[in-house]
Amino acid sequence: MAIDSKTSAKALEILAAGYQVSHSKSPAFYDTYERKGDCKHQTHYCPGCGHGVAHKLIAEALADLGLQDKTIFVSPVGCSVFAYYYFDVGNVQLAHGRAPAGATGIKRTCPEAIVISYQGDGDLAAIGTAEIIHAANRGEKITVFFVNNAVYGMTGGQMAPTTMLGQKTTTSPWGRRASNEGFPLHMAELIATLEAPVYVERVALSDNKNIMKARKAVRRALEVQRDGIGFSFVEILSPCPTIWAKDPVQARKWVAEKMIPEYPLAVFKDKAHEAIENRAIPQRSVQDVLEIRAKDDVPLTELPKHSHHAEDLRIKVAGFGGQGVLLLGQLLTEMGMREGLEVSWLPSYGPEMRSGSANCHVCLSQRRIGTPLVTRPDVLIAMNEPSLRKFAAQVAPGGLILYNQEHLPQDLHLPHARVLCIPASEIADKLGSSKAANMVLLGALLEATHCLLPATAEGVLTTKIKKADMLTWNCAALRAGREFMDNLTPDGTITRAH
């Protein structure tokens, strides 16, 4: 609106103060505020409150840009918690500070919607700092209107992160002291340092001229979203006459005289660049992704069906991380599954792994498996000495221990179990891959117990290992383990073939 230059400053202020009531209502507002309860024609905001003006600017812009049907307004916790009373758009109310996170979920679900996160300074700059920074940094295609009134309005005037130095509030009764409460937080500047945001501006509801600028900024921010460009953010310095204990005119003056010097008005960022490149991810069918295969899709290798499985076999595999302990367990489990058994595999995880050792529990059973924890293993595969020492005593009487060495440590006597010492690492080394020691032990186990079929092992390896040379090594190691067993006398000592 054109302003006569001769209009007195006082008159201008009054005009500005009356802005929220002096115009006809935007169609983006409800005609009457039915959700509000009493006084259906008035908002719940105090006279002269900046929220009313900010609402009006937003509603006008939504109507003018034709966005009303597409808009989802996210209201915060603060004086504007009841924005859904007024805006005739989709409304979602969110927890204190979390509006940008909620808006993220909304926008990702409805990318076509215009999503507005409207927040106060406690909401955005204190409790919700993480959410706003990260939504901005991800470049969420939402619009944030940040109403900075330097206090907590709703809860009765406590200090906000944006409270001015020296400003008294109920929780800074001596005036905000930098030494105790730090400095006013400049959110627009902070957001503008990030790469992703497209449009960042600070405006003030201090006088008519600035309100007109605010009006433009609100529009621009919504256009940025409408055009799918990216994240837009408008900080609105806003009077709170009630908490500041000022009349509406004085309050606007305070915005102009106190707040603007601390919070300079500026366009901090306006990159009308193209949206950030979105690299498409190849799509697959649900069946594919879930690895659902019909039975007849699976090439059934001609496995002779194993007919003499033990009813239950509980195995513990243990060793250093990197020895393929977990993998060996998984292979046994997968083999058991393919042979029609009930199976379970349970790894050690976390700190145990970090200390460099790993173990896993494998159950193979003809019946439903109760506990997957193997506390009394029928078989222990110990790939190193610490594992042998740690778990050998747990082995069930008459159980089997496969130990990855030529001999047991001299001080260790394990009369309760059958012990097979197999220098698996050495054997694997000779085959060209010390990593395949686990396969040597698997071969030995199959030969020693006939618990599962070697052909199943090769079948599993063929489907699991994609690299041809790796597959060859592993199969060779498997065979070497079995052959080694042929040269082993029953008492556990080795007859050297060479």
Added chain:
Amino acid sequence: MRQLCKGNVAIVKGAILAGCRSYYGYPITPASEIAEAAALLMPQVGGTFLQAESEVAAINMVYGAAAAGARVMTASSGPGLSLMQEGISYCAGAELPCVIVDIMRGGPGLGNIAPEQSDYFSMVKGGGHGCYRNLVLAPASVQEMADLTVLAFELADRYRNPTILLADGFVGQMMEPLDLEYREIPIPERPWAVKGTPETRKNVVNSIFLEPDDLEAHIRKLEAKYIRASQIECRSETFHTEDAEVLLVGYGIASRVLHSAVERARRDGLRAGFFRPITLWPFPKQALLDAAQNVSRILVVELSNGQMVEDVRLTIEGRIPVDFYGRTGGNAPSVEEVYSQVMQHLMAMA
């Protein structure tokens, strides 16, 4: 056709099968594989995966996505669930369907990452503020991780309420055969959602009711849902209860140990029975009463210092002695330990 699958991964597979295409979460052991699987799989079926800046943000993203009509989930472990409690309360208050997974680990505080069942109170009894309930399902196998995830989405929609899948580090980390069958799972209309369309323009998703009478009416409405759910949604499993003298009660991983212990007891001619709640809320009271009808002692076993046992006692109302045996800190009771407990009880009865 069975596939060997990790429990945590099975959850994501179940979710995709159930039509969930939205995942928001934050990594934590022993639940991280859920986020990792979602990150890998969701985008391949046109879904959204987003790693949030915190569990606080994650649950509010879930809130937003649910408000916009998405079938949506998140997952975490104890510390993350503690952070989510406010958001879960908001979801319940605003009647937003969503699925939240808790792969329990040791607590309190940072505790450790080993399995525990110590979030029973915080998930089953609430944890967040206000008069609300979570529906809570307790899978005990990899297959159930997927199946109960599908059910969780269905219940969440049926009751417009958060549904929790409460598992522990063992069930999350273990691998077992998973048999998935592809089927179209219908996703119900959500006419109340806010989607940025002319039809949904008048909708509001909200948990604030300023007038005491309005809030009370809302709470009554929620309560009516909970009563309905407790009448028809109880699920449990029994084994050898017909002639049992001692009834072993446990959920999740503990129930697996109990199953083994009961089998062993039966082999030795001891009359032990097994009861496993599958829904922790609603708690399967009637089924437990039926199973306990002829027993003279109940032994509850948990990987906690005794949480679910309170619900067992509330159900039994002092009619039979209810004893408790628990291990914590990441220790799980062995079959031998439980078996010796059973022996002690039988001896005490003799």
